Structures are given as structure tokens and as C-alpha cells.
Amino acid sequence: MYSWIGKILRVDLSSEKVSTEPIEKYAPKFIGGRGLIAKVIWDEVPDQTKAFDPENRLVFAPGPLTGTNSPFNGRWTVGALSPQHPNEYPSHSGIGGHWGAELKFAGYDAIIFQGAAKNPVYVLIVDDHVEIRNADNLWGLDAIKTQLRIQDELGKENILSKHTEKPQAGLYDTKLIRTVAIGQAGENKSRVACLLHDSGDAAGQCGYGGVMGSKNLKAVAVRGTGAVPVAKPKEMVETVFKARKLVRAQAKPVVPAYGGPGGIYGGNPQILTGYMKRLDACFGCQVACRAFITIPGQTKGQAQCVQLQSYFNWEGIGPVAPLHPDFADRLQDETTWYGVKLLDEYTINSFEITGMLSWLWACYKAGILNEENTGIPISDMGSKAFADKFFGMIARREGEFGDMFADGMYRTAQKLRQKYGDKVWELYEERYTAHGQRQHWFYIGNPKGPGDPTGYMNPIGQLLWATDTRDPYSNTSRNRETYGDPALCEYLYGTRDAANPFTYTGKPQAAIVCQHRAVLIDSITACDWFVPFQTNNPVFKEQAIEDGQEISDQEFGDRDLEAELYTNATGIPTTTDNLNLDCERIFNLERAAQVRMGRTRKDDTFSEWSFTHEDRRGKPVDRVAWNKALDEYYQLRGWDTQTGNPTRETLERLDLKDVADALGV
Amino acid sequence: MSKHNETPNLPKTSRRKFIAGAAIVGSLATLEGASAINYFNHKNEPNPPPKTKGVVIMDQVVCGGCRSCQAACTVFNDGHCQPDLGRIQVIKDYFEGDFLPQPCSHCTWPACMYSCPTGALQTDSGEEGGISELEVRLTSLLSGKPTPSTSKGTNARIVNERECIGCQQCVEGCAKIFNLSRVRFNSKKNVAVKCTLCGGSPQCVRFCPVGAILFARGDSLTIGYDGGGNIIWRPPEAEAKREDELRGILW
Numbered sequence: 001m002y003s004w005i006g007k008i009l010r011v012d013l014s015s016e017k018v019s020t021e022p023i024e025k026y027a028p029k030f031i032g033g034r035g036l037i038a039k040v041i042w043d044e045v046p047d048q049t050k051a052f053d054p055e056n057r058l059v060f061a062p063g064p065l066t067g068t069n070s071p072f073n074g075r076w077t078v079g080a081l082s083p084q085h086p087n088e089y090p091s092h093s094g095i096g097g098h099w100g101a102e103l104k105f106a107g108y109d110a111i112i113f114q115g116a117a118k119n120p121v122y123v124l125i126v127d128d129h130v131e132i133r134n135a136d137n138l139w140g141l142d143a144i145k146t147q148l149r150i151q152d153e154l155g156k157e158n159i160l161s162k163h164t165e166k167p168q169a170g171l172y173d174t175k176l177i178r179t180v181a182i183g184q185a186g187e188n189k190s191r192v193a194c195l196l197h198d199s200g201d202a203a204g205q206c207g208y209g210g211v212m213g214s215k216n217l218k219a220v221a222v223r224g225t226g227a228v229p230v231a232k233p234k235e236m237v238e239t240v241f242k243a244r245k246l247v248r249a250q251a252k253p254v255v256p257a258y259g260g261p262g263g264i265y266g267g268n269p270q271i272l273t274g275y276m277k278r279l280d281a282c283f284g285c286q287v288a289c290r291a292f293i294t295i296p297g298q299t300k301g302q303a304q305c306v307q308l309q310s311y312f313n314w315e316g317i318g319p320v321a322p323l324h325p326d327f328a329d330r331l332q333d334e335t336t337w338y339g340v341k342l343l344d345e346y347t348i349n350s351f352e353i354t355g356m357l358s359w360l361w362a363c364y365k366a367g368i369l370n371e372e373n374t375g376i377p378i379s380d381m382g383s384k385a386f387a388d389k390f391f392g393m394i395a396r397r398e399g400e401f402g403d404m405f406a407d408g409m410y411r412t413a414q415k416l417r418q419k420y421g422d423k424v425w426e427l428y429e430e431r432y433t434a435h436g437q438r439q440h441w442f443y444i445g446n447p448k449g450p451g452d453p454t455g456y457m458n459p460i461g462q463l464l465w466a467t468d469t470r471d472p473y474s475n476t477s478r479n480r481e482t483y484g485d486p487a488l489c490e491y492l493y494g495t496r497d498a499a500n501p502f503t504y505t506g507k508p509q510a511a512i513v514c515q516h517r518a519v520l521i522d523s524i525t526a527c528d529w530f531v532p533f534q535t536n537n538p539v540f541k542e543q544a545i546e547d548g549q550e551i552s553d554q555e556f557g558d559r560d561l562e563a564e565l566y567t568n569a570t571g572i573p574t575t576t577d578n579l580n581l582d583c584e585r586i587f588n589l590e591r592a593a594q595v596r597m598g599r600t601r602k603d604d605t606f607s608e609w610s611f612t613h614e615d616r617r618g619k620p621v622d623r624v625a626w627n628k629a630l631d632e633y634y635q636l637r638g639w640d641t642q643t644g645n646p647t648r649e650t651l652e653r654l655d656l657k658d659v660a661d662a663l664g665v
Numbered sequence: 666m667s668k669h670n671e672t673p674n675l676p677k678t679s680r681r682k683f684i685a686g687a688a689i690v691g692s693l694a695t696l697e698g699a700s701a702i703n704y705f706n707h708k709n710e711p712n713p714p715p716k717t718k719g720v721v722i723m724d725q726v727v728c729g730g731c732r733s734c735q736a737a738c739t740v741f742n743d744g745h746c747q748p749d750l751g752r753i754q755v756i757k758d759y760f761e762g763d764f765l766p767q768p769c770s771h772c773t774w775p776a777c778m779y780s781c782p783t784g785a786l787q788t789d790s791g792e793e794g795g796i797s798e799l800e801v802r803l804t805s806l807l808s809g810k811p812t813p814s815t816s817k818g819t820n821a822r823i824v825n826e827r828e829c830i831g832c833q834q835c836v837e838g839c840a841k842i843f844n845l846s847r848v849r850f851n852s853k854k855n856v857a858v859k860c861t862l863c864g865g866s867p868q869c870v871r872f873c874p875v876g877a878i879l880f881a882r883g884d885s886l887t888i889g890y891d892g893g894g895n896i897i898w899r900p901p902e903a904e905a906k907r908e909d910e911l912r913g914i915l916w
Contacts, residue, residue, distance in 0.1 A: 067746055068736065068740065068746045069733070069740040069746055069872075071733075074731075098732070098759075101748075105747065105748065105749070144760065147760070148760065175757070175758055178759075198759045198760070199759060199760050199762075226747065227739070227743070227745040227747035227750070228745060228746045229744070229745040230740050230744060230745055230746060233740050233741065233743075233744040234741075236740060237737065237741050237868065240737070240872070241872070248874055250876075251873055251874060251875060251876035252875065252876050253727040253729075253875040253876060253877070254875075277762045278726060278727070278728070278729065278730075278762055279727070279728075279875060280729055280730060280762065281729040281730055281731030281733075281874070282731065283731065283732055284732065284733050284736050285729070285731040285733065285874065286731075286733065286872070286874045287874055288729030288730075288731055288874055288875055292762035294762060300760065300761065300762060301760070301762075302762070
């Protein structure tokens with residue numbers, strides 16, 4: 001078997017038992033990554049389980065391409081029942097860095113954690129050696145200190161030379177151990193806790209830091225010295241270079257506009273750029289989109305635009321302003337960095353914080369919340385002291401409001417709605433689209449970046465939001481590229497109508513393609529910023545042409561490139577259509593697990609607010625048209641239009657007969 | 666008088682910095698007359714092999730630490746991805762942001778070669794009957810087309826796997842000079858592996874996204890090292906070109 005190592009590690013924290021299983025049950029039928037997670041949850045998690053129950057499975061799953069030379073393969077997927085979701089449906093969250101690849105080099109395709117440890121533990125994996133170790137002395141430390149402490153401890157025990165088989169020529173350095181850890185927020189089972197790896201890679205959305213905390217699992221440390229086999233090395237090298245040429249025409253250092261300080265979401269980049277030490281990249285990246293920033297006296301680390309935004313300027317009302325006018329003068333400076341790194345250390349999801357701060361400020365301005373009734377220095381928002389106080393109270397669940405915010409914005413707004421009235425909820429819905437997750441910047445739009453033109457999520461986005469279990473924009477981020485480009489829409493979706501952002505025509509068809517490609521990149525595991533390779537607009541293209549370098553003249557990117565990479569890496573010949581079928585299977589399996597937990601058509605919607613309030617063009621979302629689009633989506637999916645359940649016919653077509661039997665459809 | 670066990674007293678490098686404190690480039694100092702040759706315990710008086718015609722050079726500041734070089738290197742040369750075997754190693758301190766790509770310098774006085782008891786370390790001379798192992802291996806691995814003519818005669822210091830006995834003395838020899846040995850040891854196959862310049866087209870250079878790794882060519886390059894393991898010579902034309910390239914690009 002190529003690309004897959006062939007082994008899955010199962011760690012039962014209750015009984016402290018470790019075992020391995022063959023991958024054949026999951027791959028290639030469910031590919032890996034998100035597909036593997038879907039299968040594990042369907043097979044093993046009973047439908048009455050809640051996210052913090054020991055029966056919940058926490059799955060760390062890199063896909064087959066992670067740990068090869070495939071471009072952008074550093075990203076991997078975490079999955080479990082999501083504590084952030086209002087109904088705690090199973091979901092998934094992506095995380096970059098070098099951990100996923102390291103796990104593959106250690107010899108495992110995925111880890112399944114089940115049960116809950118009695119005392120704090122962490123798991124150490126050095127190639128074949130797997131150990132559940134006591135973490136009493138790590139409990140209470142922040143996520144970055146935890147990682148450093150683990151490296152120190154293991155270095156003193158000389159653990160690497162004990163467990164790697166032969167002399168590895170200078171590679172006993174414990175700095176090579178990669179660790180995923182949680183900080184205080186995760187320990188206290190916050191529903192918005194992320195899990196952190198290295199100095200700033202995080203699986204933010206869905207609250208899996210809290211799931212780690214509920215299992216008393218402080219960290220997972222990995223060192224691998226092995227190999228990931230590639231079926232056709234020569235073809236693979238050339239395919240990777242082909243992919244790279246679609247993204248980057250010349251090898252030069254540059255901070256991409258979407259990466260480092262400033263980013264496409266505004267902010268004067270000059271201050272933080274002055275502190276920038278270098279570019280930083282995940283494993284196998286062909287871009288290096290992040291900045292490593294060192295500010296004297298503060299935590300060092302890398303951060304991407306999303307993190308840097310989280311304590312800079314939180315947007316006002318979605319369709320109106322990307323940046324809040326009350327904070328228009330704020331700079332992306334040292335204080336911003338302080339807040340950002342504090343969130344990382346506590347492992348609070350910084351994406352959630354932007355919505356939370358925006359909502360808190362709105363409630364403050366509306367006179368609903370103030371410093372007296374909350375105990376939060378709201379007027380001081382944006383300062384270091386506010387960051388210390390507010391993030392600290394979330395991480396440690398201090399006081400009524402700290403406890404409430406630690407459960408995420410959805411549950412906070414639900415509680416406060418009863419106390420302070422519907423205005424609280426309205427302000428929440430303004431910012432939060434569905435699944436207890438906040439709206440995405442992508443549909444705010446601003447002069448520097450392509451937003452959704454109406455200020456609401458675009459029609460494709462609406463279908464994605466309604467039928468997913470989390471913010472779908474991060475892994476379908478490239479769906480916006482196709483607007484206004486009928487030719488590209490035809491190439492990708494098979495319909496030119498999808499290019500019009502103001503109608504629903506052709507959108508269900510396009511949404512399904514987007515969803516399948518999202519499942520694909522979460523399952524083979526590749527970066528969701530740069531994959532799929534659907535356009536041919538590499539950075540440095542102009543310079544390359546000037547220098548007389550050969551530039552591909554194809555009009556679009558290459559929608560078949562993932563299939564080519566997959567074929568060359570795994571040795572299993574496949575096509576885009578076949579992969580789409582695999583992805584459809586995974587998506588239907590995920591849906592089946594949700595249906596088993598009670599999901600119906602009425603859950604397939606998004607914030608009521610957007611049906612009743614005008615967008616940038618002066619129109620609310622048309623409910624009748626929307627429902628018709630959803631009908632069409634169900635029909636194309638082969639789902640029942642009344643209930644939203646996958647039909648038996650669909651499931652059997654996807655080789656999921658057992659699922660159909662279990663669901664009783 | 667034997668100097669086997671003495672630490673070579675090598676000239677200290679004076680460092681000069683690029684514009685805006687950018688890339689660290691070694692100074693122009695060679696190892697002529699230094700005692701490094703005697704340092705290695707080799708039964709034959711080591712005649713320096715022909716100088717290399719190419720060398721992979723790196724720019725520590727620009728490196729983003731993606732390790733694409735290690736992945737590309739091992740997939741190309743071994744057929745699987747195993748960064749630990751990468752003939753180029755990126756030493757990373759993830760929490761300090763120090764990423765140092767460490768390529769093989771194909772030294773003019775190669776410690777690995779002098780340490781080898783069997784003569785398995787050879788130069789890729791491209792001559793008939795010379796080290797054809799590279800070509801054989803590439804051809805079989807890459808299955809199909811004959812290797813291009815550039816795959817011969819780079820004078821890279823390479824391991825002839827048939828003659829390697831897996832004693833790892835080359836690894837130790839290199840580690841005496843460099844912090845981290847550029848010669849890697851494949852414990853599965855029990856052979857040492859090292860940079861071959863990929864037959865004239867180094868894959869690490871090809872896949873570096875930010876241009877931190879460059880390939881310098883020349884007819885006869887003198888490459889040395891200082892006591893700290895830094896390359897202290899690079900071809901002047903490459904340096905000038907690099908400086909031009911960096912000017913204005915670096916943030």
C-alpha cells in the first residue's frame with residue numbers, strides 16, 4: 001500500500017490501552033482524513049452521545065497525501081462530535097503545521113482517542129513506541145509552555161535515542177518532537193477551545209480543545225523517523241511541479257497578501273512587519289503564507305491574517321462594514337500581537353473571539369450590557385488589560401460571564417436572550433450564520449479582496465452553510481473565484497449560470513461540486529487556501545514572463561490535478577469523477593450520522609436575520625427562492641425533499657447499504 | 666607528527682550582512698594550507714578529489730521551513746518521502762523561528778570521503794567505468810528514459826551503494842565538521858546516502874518556494890568550511906547575482 005502507512009493507532013484512555021488496526025476498513029473507500037473520521041463516528045459513536053462524553057471519539061487524521069511531497073500537504077483534519085455546534089453534531093476542523101506529516105513518518109495514518117483518562121495524561125509516540133504518560137505537572141500550563149516542557153522532559157530522559165532503532169546522525173534533538181497541546185481553555189472544557197501545535201497552528205473551529213480536555217488529554221507528542229511510500233516517484237515529482245507552477249511562477253520570498261500582517265482584511269501592516277523575522281510554512285508548502293513575528297518581551301510565533309485579525313478590529317454589521325467604525329483608528333500593532341498570542345496560549349479559538357468581541361461591543365453600545373452587569377471592562381476593549389481580563393476569564397471560566405462565554409457565543413446568546421430580551425439574539429444572528437459559528441469575512445467584502453457582492457453569503461455559500469455542520473467557507477474558500485466568470489463555472493461546475501451571484505440558478509449543482517472538493521481536500525488532506533488548483537494565476541507571473549520563463553497558457557487551473565496527485569502517490573488509478581463519488585459517499589455518511597442524531601430539513605438553514613434584514617443591495621434573502629434552491633439541492637443529492645434524509649437508492653448507489661439499513665430509510 | 670586527534674585550527678569567518686540584515690553569506694576565505702586534511706584518520710594519504718562543478722547554497726533568512734526540499738529530495742532519490750534521510754536538512758527551532766537549511770557542500774576536502782574505509786565514497790566523474798552507480802540507480806528508479814547528459818560529471822561526492830558496508834564512518838566524519846551530518850544513514854538498507862546533486866538538477870532547489878536554496882555552478886569550485894560548520898566560500902558570480910535578486914524583494 002502506497003501513501004497510506006497501513007496502520008491506525010487506537011488509544012483507549014479509560015483503560016490506558018493502546019492498539020493498532022489495519023487501515024483497510026477505511027481506505028481507499030473513505031480515503032482518509034475527514035472520510036476516516038466520518039466512518040469512525042458512524043461506526044462507533046452512539047447517537048445519544050454528547051461531545052464531552054467519554055464515548056465521543058476524537059480522531060486525528062492526516063490523509064494519504066500528507067507526509068508525501070504533494071504540494072500543501074501539511075494540513076490534516078481533526079474530527080469528533082463538536083461541542084461548539086448547538087446540537088453537538090459530528091464535525092471536523094483543519095490544522096496545518098508539521099504534526100500530521102510527523103505522525104505519518106512515525107508510522108500511523110490516524111489516531112483514534114476514546115474513553116477519558118482518570119488523571120491528566122499526554123501521549124508520546126516515537127515510531128513504534130507509544131506511551132501514555134502522566135501530565136500532572138503539565139496541567140495548568142499554557143499550550144506553548146506545555147510543548148516546550150515536554151521537549152525538555154523527554155530530552156532529559158534521552159527518549160529519542162532509546163526508541164529510534166538505529167543511529168540517526170544528529171537527529172536525537174528533542175526539538176524535533178512535534179506536539180499538539182491544549183491550554184487552560186481546553187482543560188476547562190471550553191466549547192470554543194482550539195488545539196494548538198507549535199507556535200500558532202490551530203484547529204480552531206468546533207471546540208476540539210474542549211474535547212481533549214474532557215478526555216484529560218493534555219498533549220500528543222510525536223516523533224517519526226520512517227518513510228511514507230510513494231507509488232510513482234518520478235511522475236509524482238513532475239505532477240507536484242505542475243501544481244506548483246499554477247500557484248507560483250518564481251521562487252522568491254514574499255509575504256502573500258492573505259498571509260502576514262495586514263492581510264487582505266486591512267490594517268496597516270507596517271508595524272508588525274517590522275517585527276517579522278521570516279516566513280513560516282507548513283510541511284510541504286509551496287507558498288509559505290505566514291509570518292513569524294518576534295516582539296521583545298512577548299511570545300514569539302507565527303500567525304496568519306486570521307489570527308492577527310482576532311484582536312485588531314472586529315467588524316461591525318456584516319453587510320455594512322468590514323471593520324468596526326468605533327475601532328477605525330486601531331493599529332495592528334504590539335498590543336494586537338499580545339492579544340493574539342494570549343489566545344494561542346490559552347487555546348481559545350481566535351476566530352470565535354472576533355465574533356464575540358463584535359457582539360459584546362454591540363450589546364454595550366445598545367445599552368444592554370455594561371461593565372457593572374458583566375464584570376468585563378468593555379470600554380477598555382482593545383487594550384492589553386482587557387485581553388488579560390477577558391481572555392483569562394474565558395480560559396478559566398471565571399465568574400458568570402467567563403463561564404458563559406467559554407461555552408461559545410451561541411449558548412451565551414441563548415441564555416442572555418431570556419434575561420435581556422430578543423435584541424441580544426438579533427445582534428447574535430447578525431454575526432453568526434449557523435451552527436453556532438460566526439459569519440465569514442469572505443462575504444463581507446472590501447476594496448482589497450473579493451467579498452460576496454451582496455454582503456451576505458452568496459447563493460452557493462448559503463447552500464453550503466445550510467447543509468454543513470460548521471463554517472464551510474474555510475474549506476470551500478475558492479467558491480467565490482467563480483463569480484462573474486461563466487467560462488470557469490462551466491469548466492468546474494458544468495453550468496455557466498453559476499457565475500451570477502444574484503440568482504439561485506445553477507447554484508445547487510455548483511454547491512455540490514464545491515462540497516465534494518472540500519471533502520476531497522479534507523480527506524487527502526491538503527491546504528484549503530491553495531487547493532483545489534482551479535485557476536492559473538500564479539504569483540510572480542508578470543516577472544516570469546518578463547524573464548522569458550515558460551508560463552503555462554492554459555486558461556484555468558487544472559481540476560484534475562488532485563486526481564493525478566492521488567493516482568501517482570497511492571498507485572490507485574483514479575479520475576476526478578471517481579474521487580467525486582468517494583467524496584459523495586463521505587458526505588452522505590456524514591449526513592447519515594447527523595440524521596441519526598436528529599437532523600432534518602428544518603435544521604438546514606441559516607440565520608433568520610438574513611431573511612428579514614436587507615443586504616447591501618437592499619433586499620433580504622428571498623425565502624421562497626431559497627426553499628426552491630434547497631429542494632433542487634436535495635434532488636441533485638438524491639435526498640428526500642421533505643425530511644432531508646439520504647434515500648436508500650442514493651446510499652446503495654454509493655455502496656453504503658449497511659448505512660441505509662441502519663437508518664431504516 | 667600526527668595531528669589526528671587535534672581540532673583543526675581553522676580561520677574564523679568574518680561575517681558580512683546583506684542589505685537590511687538579510688542573508689548571511691560567508692566571507693571569501695579558503696582553506697588552503699589548513700590542517701583539516703590531516704585531521705581525518707585515513708590510511709591513504711588523501712589526494713583531494715576533483716573539485717565539484719556545482720554546489721547547493723542556501724539563504725538562511727529567507728527559508729520558510731516548509732521542508733519541501735527534504736520531501737522532494739527523498740521522493741526523487743529514494744522513491745518515498747522520509748525527511749530524516751533528506752540529503753538536505755532543515756534544522757528548525759519552531760518556537761524561535763530559526764530555520765537553517767543545511768545542504769551538502771561537496772567539500773574540496775571531503776571529510777566523508779576521507780573517512781570511508783572501503784572507498785565507497787566517490788566523485789561523480791561521469792567517466793566510463795567511473796561512478797556509474799548514480800546513473801544506474803536513477804535509471805532504474807525513474808524507469809524509462811535514459812538519464813540526461815547532465816546527470817554525469819558534476820564531480821559530486823556520492824556514495825556507491827554497492828561498496829558501502831554501512832559502517833557510518835562517513836556520517837561521523839561529516840558530523841565532526843558540520844553540526845549535523847550531511848551524510849544520512851538509511852538503516853533499512855544499511856547504506857549511507859548523501860547528496861548527489863540529483864545528477865545536475867537538484868530537486869531541493871527546484872522545489873524551494875521562496876528561493877532560499879540555490880544551485881551554483883562553476884568549472885571548479887573550491888568549497889571549504891570553518892570550525893562551526895559554515896560554508897565559507899561561495900562562487901563570486903552566484904553571490905553577486907543573489908545580492909541583486911534580493912535587493913528590493915526582501916520585504
